[in-house]
Amino acid sequence: MWEMKADTVKTDVVVIGGGPAGLAAAAAASNEGASVLLVEREAKLGGILKQCIHDGFGLIRFGEKLSGPEYAYREIEALERTETRVMLQTFVTRIEKTDNGFILVLVSKDGITRVETAGIVLATGCRERTAKQIAIHGTRPAGVFTAGNAQYYTNIIGQAPAKRCVILGSGDIGLIMARRLTLEGAEVIGVYEAKSTPGGLLRNIVQCVHDFDIPLHMSHTVTRVFGEQRLTAVEICRVDESLRPIEGTEQIIECDALILSVGLIPENELAESVGVELCRSTHGPVCDQNCMTLIDGIYSCGNAAHVNDLADYVSQSGEVAGRSAASLRGQRVLVDVTAGEGFLYVVPQRIDIGSSDGETIMFFRSNEVREKMTVRVLADGEEVFSRKFSHLRPPEMEKISVSFGTRLRPGSKVTLEMSEYS
16 A cells, blocks of 8 residues: 655555556556556656557457557556556656665656655666767758657657658668658658668568568668758768768758658666666666566666567566566576677576576577577576577567576576577
């Protein structure tokens, strides 16, 4: 139950973020008997799903194809069946570690609230890279959008952001917006990708680009924008294997909008503020299989931990984090997880021996397109898992389930290896 003491609220678990990860985490923690506070900075729950009106969500979690709003509604319905308290339009400005847990400072239209809690679930999602972060030269005219902003204008506000546009980056949101803007009557001149292989899921490449005859140009990038008040043109260049523009390949393309789909970055300013260690490969916190960071009592899930391909996996990690945050755990004994050559990253980065006797879910990405690869998981050099993959692509995250049994002990090493098979 809730306890009020002066201007301080006490609760067992605070979940920060009301997207699919936060919704699942809050519901799971509440269903375990914990008192839960869910904090969301926007006016409505659902996160980015509110503006994702395309389908393809929920096939794993609900066994049917849903749009983003439909998926979010399912999660919100599940949350409403619990006793979770929700604070909307509320920001977390500070987290302080105490002897018994944490104190959070929240700011909302009602003023400042202090919250004491034993557990925190960071479900803060991710943000898009901007034009500034990829160093495009030129002026700063209107008409340069991230793909998410273009999606918000189109699907939420109901305003077309472009009549004739160029899309830089072949990430999933960019591919989806190529189709969406085409359906709204805009001319998508082409999708340009600096790398030699597309960055989105294969289904989006086929359904969003090929099916609509939208040109997809690999090894090309935007090097300059033109225009004073509004964008009037962009400069496109071919790039070499090091992604450097090739002199003499420049071409000017007239357009009124440049849509950027150039990567996502997990939102972890709050995690960093309290000293949570981040992983260089994922840009999310280093976590064990229970989604707990290296600071006891702080959990990370969904796209805040690492960028997921599917909302279904985001929700699943939220459930794990919520259940773990609701239960009191003893002292952890962690062993390192190391990914060998060929891997972009693997999560979790640690295994807690005390809870490793069941199935451990692990996610990984390859660092480049690879054919016919065997992935092995070793515990102190002994193989505990092996699976053949006919095709691996960096944009497509892979999920495996590993049983370590009682093989792990203090000082053990878990290693993932990749090798070709014929």
